[in-house]
Amino acid sequence: MDARATGPTPDSVLQTRLTALLGIRHPILLGGMHHLGTSGVVAAVVNAGAMGFITARSFESLDDYRADLRRCRTLTGGLPFGVNLTMSRREDYNRLVPDWIRIAFEEGVRLFESAGSSPEALVGPIHDGGGILVHKCPSVRHAVTAQRLGVDAVALVGLEEGGHPGANQLSAFVNGAFALERLDLPLVIGGGIGSGRQIAAALALGADGVVMGSRFMVASEIAAHDALKHRIVASDEHCSTTILGSLGDTWRVLANDSARAVQRLEAQGASDHAAFGDLILSSRTRQRVYQRGEVEAGIVSLGPAGGFADAIEPAGRIVARLVADARAACDALAGRRVGLPA
Numbered sequence: 001m002d003a004r005a006t007g008p009t010p011d012s013v014l015q016t017r018l019t020a021l022l023g024i025r026h027p028i029l030l031g032g033m034h035h036l037g038t039s040g041v042v043a044a045v046v047n048a049g050a051m052g053f054i055t056a057r058s059f060e061s062l063d064d065y066r067a068d069l070r071r072c073r074t075l076t077g078g079l080p081f082g083v084n085l086t087m088s089r090r091e092d093y094n095r096l097v098p099d100w101i102r103i104a105f106e107e108g109v110r111l112f113e114s115a116g117s118s119p120e121a122l123v124g125p126i127h128d129g130g131g132i133l134v135h136k137c138p139s140v141r142h143a144v145t146a147q148r149l150g151v152d153a154v155a156l157v158g159l160e161e162g163g164h165p166g167a168n169q170l171s172a173f174v175n176g177a178f179a180l181e182r183l184d185l186p187l188v189i190g191g192g193i194g195s196g197r198q199i200a201a202a203l204a205l206g207a208d209g210v211v212m213g214s215r216f217m218v219a220s221e222i223a224a225h226d227a228l229k230h231r232i233v234a235s236d237e238h239c240s241t242t243i244l245g246s247l248g249d250t251w252r253v254l255a256n257d258s259a260r261a262v263q264r265l266e267a268q269g270a271s272d273h274a275a276f277g278d279l280i281l282s283s284r285t286r287q288r289v290y291q292r293g294e295v296e297a298g299i300v301s302l303g304p305a306g307g308f309a310d311a312i313e314p315a316g317r318i319v320a321r322l323v324a325d326a327r328a329a330c331d332a333l334a335g336r337r338v339g340l341p342a
């Protein structure tokens, strides 16, 4: 008998608790991206059937933030999209969080991704407004705590994550396998995922979806200079390195001159963030790398998944390729299962 007559259809195999929770076609989240996660790329992934989160912290004013939510609503024609709330360890940096949530609700947004610290203060306001909260964290223990605090889904990232994977030195798939033993909530895994076969592997593991970032750095809608995108397209799995681990603030970034300069300062004993001057400031990255295209001149969050990028292309095309490859990998697995002796 044809394997496909009895097995799941290619479409149903990608349907999970996450796609049901968020009302999306594909179990792929584009996580928050500081300075880059704005309406253009978020709308593009949403229109392609995945989910994206506008990064509230990226905006210079609340008016700019609100205007971008409105732009995204127009671009998506009313499809749901999300907002990323990146919490800081410094309380004074979190004073706008209640406004970010209020404005999101006022603009009809009800999906949120939180990251950075405990979601405790977010669950109440988001649920009171009828919202859904996916909390992103780097360790199984944090995931279990988030479940107890009442979040609706957990995104668990491994050490391969572009950005801030925390001090936990475990991979996405190790974290994910342990988390599945301890969580009842929909579980998303991320970090290092840049191909459809990895999405299929995440689903085979039992995860409900993936969260991605680095693979989308080359999307045409990402507001970064093409010089950076060409650099990432030309790179491979060794495109990233980590900095600031010596300060307990591990950051996975593009392996460029600025990252190497930071590593040298760490080796010389630099012991607080101030010791790195403006080298590690996000304003420097925005101006010199994202705007001017000086790819060596600032720190860029990036993980090895950037190595999968092979062209600058629309985000919707990246989603479509990922989904087609994930389906092919699921089909191959199903075919192999059917081929086993009884």
Ligand SMILES: Cc1cc2nc3c(=O)[nH]c(=O)nc-3n(C[C@H](O)[C@H](O)[C@H](O)COP(=O)(O)O)c2cc1C
Residues within 6 Å of the ligand: 030, 031, 032, 033, 034, 035, 036, 055, 084, 085, 086, 114, 115, 116, 136, 157, 160, 161, 162, 163, 164, 190, 191, 192, 193, 211, 212, 213, 214, 215, 217, 300, 301, 302, 303, 304, 305
């Ligand atoms: C350039 C860049 C900026 C990011 N900025 C944020 C951010 O502001 N807030 C956040 O929660 N995650 C941020 N992330 C992490 C992503 O949302 C996502 O969790 C991560 O990229 C997944 O791992 P991957 O890069 O290996 O795909 C960023 C990632 C990248 C590549």
